[in-house]
Amino acid sequence: MKLASTAKRAxxxxxxxxxxxxxxxxxxxxxxxVLPGDPAVFFASGPNAGKEEIETIRKQMGLxxxxxxxxxxxxxxxxxxxLGRSLMTGQNVTKDLKERLPxxxxxxxxxxxxxxxxxxxxxxxxxxxxGSLIDHGVRLFCALGVCxxxxxxxxxxxxxxxxxxxxxxxxxxxxxxxMTLPPSHTGFLLIDFLIAGDFEGWxxxxxxxxxxxxxxxxxVIAPLARITRASMLAxxxxxxxxxxxxxGLSWWRIVVTYALRNxxxxxxxxxxxxxxxxxxANVLVEKVFSWPGVASYALDALLSSDYAPVQGFVLxxxxxxxxxxxxxxxxxxxxxxxxSIG
Amino acid sequence: MRLxxxxxxxxxxAALAFVVAAGPLQAQTRAETLRYVTGASVxxxxxxxxxxxxxxxxxxxxxxxxxxxFGRKQLNGKWVFDLDSIRGELAESYEVSPDGLKITFKLRKxxxxxxxxxxxxxxxxxxxxxxVTAKILGKAQLLTGSLTDASQFKAIxxxxxxxxxxxxxxxxxxxxxxxxxxxxNSKLAKSHTTEEDPWAQAWLKDNTxxxxxxxxxxxxxxxxxxxxxxxxxxRGPGGKQAFFKRLILQSVPEPATRANLVEKGDVDIVIDLQxxxxxxxxxxxxxxxxxxxxxNAMTFISMNNQMPPFDKVDVRxxxxxxxxxxxxxxxALFGRGELLTGATWADGKPPSGAFPIKQPIKLDLDKAKAYxxxxxxxxxxxxxxxxxxxxxxxxxxxxxxLKESLGKIGxxxxxxxxxxxxxxxxxxxxxxxxxxxxxxxxxxSTDYFYRNFYTGNQRWNYSSxxxxxxxxxxxxxxxxxxxxxxxxxxxxxxxxxxxxxxxVPLWQPSQDAVMAPSIAGYxxxxxxxxxxxxxxRK
Numbered sequence: 001m002k003l004a005s006t007a008k009r010a011x012x013x014x015x016x017x018x019x020x021x022x023x024x025x026x027x028x029x030x031x032x033x034v035l036p037g038d039p040a041v042f043f044a045s046g047p048n049a050g051k052e053e054i055e056t057i058r059k060q061m062g063l064x065x066x067x068x069x070x071x072x073x074x075x076x077x078x079x080x081x082x083l084g085r086s087l088m089t090g091q092n093v094t095k096d097l098k099e100r101l102p103x104x105x106x107x108x109x110x111x112x113x114x115x116x117x118x119x120x121x122x123x124x125x126x127x128x129x130x131g132s133l134i135d136h137g138v139r140l141f142c143a144l145g146v147c148x149x150x151x152x153x154x155x156x157x158x159x160x161x162x163x164x165x166x167x168x169x170x171x172x173x174x175x176x177x178x179m180t181l182p183p184s185h186t187g188f189l190l191i192d193f194l195i196a197g198d199f200e201g202w203x204x205x206x207x208x209x210x211x212x213x214x215x216x217x218x219x220v221i222a223p224l225a226r227i228t229r230a231s232m233l234a235x236x237x238x239x240x241x242x243x244x245x246x247x248g249l250s251w252w253r254i255v256v257t258y259a260l261r262n263x264x265x266x267x268x269x270x271x272x273x274x275x276x277x278x279x280x281a282n283v284l285v286e287k288v289f290s291w292p293g294v295a296s297y298a299l300d301a302l303l304s305s306d307y308a309p310v311q312g313f314v315l316x317x318x319x320x321x322x323x324x325x326x327x328x329x330x331x332x333x334x335x336x337x338x339x340s341i342g
Numbered sequence: 343m344r345l346x347x348x349x350x351x352x353x354x355x356a357a358l359a360f361v362v363a364a365g366p367l368q369a370q371t372r373a374e375t376l377r378y379v380t381g382a383s384v385x386x387x388x389x390x391x392x393x394x395x396x397x398x399x400x401x402x403x404x405x406x407x408x409x410x411x412f413g414r415k416q417l418n419g420k421w422v423f424d425l426d427s428i429r430g431e432l433a434e435s436y437e438v439s440p441d442g443l444k445i446t447f448k449l450r451k452x453x454x455x456x457x458x459x460x461x462x463x464x465x466x467x468x469x470x471x472x473x474v475t476a477k478i479l480g481k482a483q484l485l486t487g488s489l490t491d492a493s494q495f496k497a498i499x500x501x502x503x504x505x506x507x508x509x510x511x512x513x514x515x516x517x518x519x520x521x522x523x524x525x526x527n528s529k530l531a532k533s534h535t536t537e538e539d540p541w542a543q544a545w546l547k548d549n550t551x552x553x554x555x556x557x558x559x560x561x562x563x564x565x566x567x568x569x570x571x572x573x574x575x576x577r578g579p580g581g582k583q584a585f586f587k588r589l590i591l592q593s594v595p596e597p598a599t600r601a602n603l604v605e606k607g608d609v610d611i612v613i614d615l616q617x618x619x620x621x622x623x624x625x626x627x628x629x630x631x632x633x634x635x636x637x638n639a640m641t642f643i644s645m646n647n648q649m650p651p652f653d654k655v656d657v658r659x660x661x662x663x664x665x666x667x668x669x670x671x672x673x674a675l676f677g678r679g680e681l682l683t684g685a686t687w688a689d690g691k692p693p694s695g696a697f698p699i700k701q702p703i704k705l706d707l708d709k710a711k712a713y714x715x716x717x718x719x720x721x722x723x724x725x726x727x728x729x730x731x732x733x734x735x736x737x738x739x740x741x742x743x744l745k746e747s748l749g750k751i752g753x754x755x756x757x758x759x760x761x762x763x764x765x766x767x768x769x770x771x772x773x774x775x776x777x778x779x780x781x782x783x784x785x786x787s788t789d790y791f792y793r794n795f796y797t798g799n800q801r802w803n804y805s806s807x808x809x810x811x812x813x814x815x816x817x818x819x820x821x822x823x824x825x826x827x828x829x830x831x832x833x834x835x836x837x838x839x840x841x842x843x844x845x846v847p848l849w850q851p852s853q854d855a856v857m858a859p860s861i862a863g864y865x866x867x868x869x870x871x872x873x874x875x876x877x878x879r880k
Contacts, residue, residue, distance in 0.1 A: 037763035041770050041801075043393035051800070054770075056477045057392050087393045089563035090385045090547055096564075155598055163602050170608045172379065172594055173565065178372075290594040292565045300564075303731065305763035 024318040037305040084308030093312040102187025104293035111216035123228025142222035154215040154288040212289040231263035272328035376586040383564045383593040388546040390478035400871035406524035406552035421865040442510025455527040463497035468528035476541040480522030487517030527551040555584040585878035611857040620854035633852040634866040635680035638786035640698040644804040644845035656717035658843040664710035673739035682847040695832020697788040722752020728777040730765035788832040789819035805844035
């Protein structure tokens with residue numbers, strides 16, 4: 001009963017975000033056309049490409065028509081699930097994104113998992129002994145993680161684990177090039193290898209994933225750990241924890257069941273935001289590890305003024321953001337039954 | 343539960359057995375596999391598609407054959423392509439008629455497409471018709487060799503093919519060896535044509551239908567391409583097949599990662615490292631570094647000759663004498679390449695008709711100031727200097743030195759860094775006053791350079807120079823059959839170019855091919871990519 005009503009309300013929430021998605025779509029479309037830089041000129045840059053080639057490409061991209069007409073055509077195409085064609089890869093944007101999104105999602109999920117698993121205990125430890133050596137240690141670690149840019153930590157990890165020690169495989173994409181890929185079910189290699197029962201492949205994919213995931217995690221541990229600490233401090237100092245202590249409940253029950261459950265809400269909020277940001281903004285990690293994800297795809301497209309992929313990417317990110325917010329709201333309800341989404 | 347467990351164990355054991363069995367086999371194929379990484383990516387399998395990348399060109403050289411191909415020669419101890427030696431690829435032999443108006447090709451009897459059907463003159467005819475008729479890149483290229491119309495191509499019999507020219511054009515034959523005029527399996531391609539797409543452009547973009555040395559195994563645009571050897575192919579020099587059984591071409595955007603990969607030996611060859619990485623790898627001495635000045639290319643500083651103050655020739659001369667060439671060369675390229683300045687021309691005349699040619703200019707601030715005064719700008723002026731983001735590794739240090747040096751003669755420079763698409767748009771619209779760019783000619787003859795890059799109101803005339811004398815000599819030289827007269831025309835062109843100084847030549851950057859010590863056969867090609875068919879393992 002509760003589940004059904006939650007689902008219903010979630011659906012209503014999603015429907016109410018559709019106008020925002022539409023706005024994003026139109027805005028990106030117009031923005032791309034306002035930016036200086038003519039994609040036709042850029043792509044017609046063979047050694048002999050002249051006016052005629054530029055015109056051909058312009059026609060191919062539909063840029064010879066007036067902008068309002070282009071917009072209507074684009075909306076019509078998007079309505080049918082066609083995001084246009086990328087000149088850069090020569091493929092349909094829908095196909096490109098479908099192939100690349102799982103790569104980005106797999107990386108981001110793993111990074112978030114690593115970040116949460118290390119940040120929450122660190123935050124709790126720091127909150128249990130504020131001002132102690134542990135607290136300062138955590139603060140130092142967080143500061144280091146934030147102030148080292150991801151491409152520096154990425155290159156550093158590659159240098160140590162691949163170049164010097166030779167433990168990590170070569171940082172070229174999602175799986176060893178000599179490995180046969182499993183049949184694609186989910187697009188997540190770790191899951192697909194498991195379904196195929198190929199443990200060697202799973203291990204190979206895991207080894208490729210771990211360095212970039214750690215690089216991304218290092219950067220986001222700080223906000224998560226800090227917010228856990230702050231929120232835990234408030235919760236540990238509250239009346240109900242004092243009561244729990246006074247009735248002699250076990251340490252575990254006090255800290256985890258009572259304090260943490262009450263302190264977790266802001267952490268979930270931040271985790272949601274961190275996730276959306278990581279997915280779209282971690283171009284540098286994707287570039288350094290040659291990870292075939294959506295962010296580096298969008299950056300390349302932007303540099304060459306390839307309209308369709310950029311528009312498709314922004315739409316996708318907006319969509320993901322809506323979904324993530326929805327999930328966060330649902331998690332709120334689970335963490336604290338007093339809150340309901342609607 | 344128990345059953346599933348044992349099943350899993352069985353699966354794992356089988357997998358393990360497979361690995362053990364595959365172990366030595368894989369080790370062997372690694373030696374027979376060439377792994378190449380690049381910062382760019384392959385975006386089409388047909389090099390003719392507008393927007394195709396240079397990496398796509400390189401793939402097409404392995405998947406398709408052309409009628410002819412260039413031989414190679416040694417230049418300063420390094421192998422480079424040779425424009426003057428053209429050998430048959432799909433053609434067994436060719437003959438140019440005495441008046442230079444007819445080229446007759448005899449096709450190889452044993453040549454087969456990858457699907458097993460024989461290569462006939464009809465296929466050649468369809469492919470070349472496509473190259474000059476369809477709206478594709480080949481059209482503009484073949485134009486430079488007087489190949490413009492389908493009526494010029496004739497299939498005499500299944501193994502004889504004839505090209506007719508309106509004028510004896512020395513670039514007609516070399517043009518057929520360039521990237522675009524691929525020979526396509528016409529039967530296969532025709533079965534994928536549609537009414538709007540009579541030349542199967544859409545299909546050929548994602549599929550191959552050639553007779554080349556390598557067969558496509560998998561193609562992920564923007565990520566990787568895998569190819570396996572076509573064992574029937576015998577069109578290498580001396581009738582040999584390609585050496586490597588398998589090619590793996592991967593995109594690795596980060597240059598530092600590419601350097602790590604090749605140094606560790608996981609990658610066999612890479613050609614687009616940063617100059618600093620190439621230098622340090624060369625210094626370490628573990629790898630082979632073959633560094634060839636790109637003799638068909640040139641980097642320059644261009645000035646818009648139609649836009650004040652650069653419309654005054656003395657301003658352009660002042661700039662030419664105010665740049666610290668040696669420092670710029672060291673800062674931008676670590677000295678890897680060939681400087682195009684600092685020459686001495688006896689009695690002020692160009693020593694040869696070749697192009698690009700070393701200019702007799704060097705840093706001389708007094709001379710620069712005198713020119714600036716003569717131009718009517720004794721106190722200098724302000725301008726912006728632009729370069730594109732893609733070039734910033736080399737252009738940024740160069741721009742900083744340029745700004746500092748020009749400041750000394752009173753020219754105030756603002757540095758502007760533009761995204762690549764914006765830069766090319768502004769160049770085409772002739773809106774930039776002062777910028778740096780590079781050019782490359784596939785068929786590097788003097789008249790070709792001057793006609794394409796120094797004449798006409800078109801994009802590639804970067805400096806927008808409009809000099810009637812230069813234009814007429816360049817057009818005339820194109821059809822000049824007499825070698826001495828052609829050389830004299832070249833000298834005249836070089837003299838005008840130096841006198842007018844429409845843009846300042848800087849250097850020819852090196853192509854640094856960094857490869858494992860076991861790789862042999864690397865040749866610098868006109869398209870500035872690796873021709874995988876050249877390579878072998880010692």
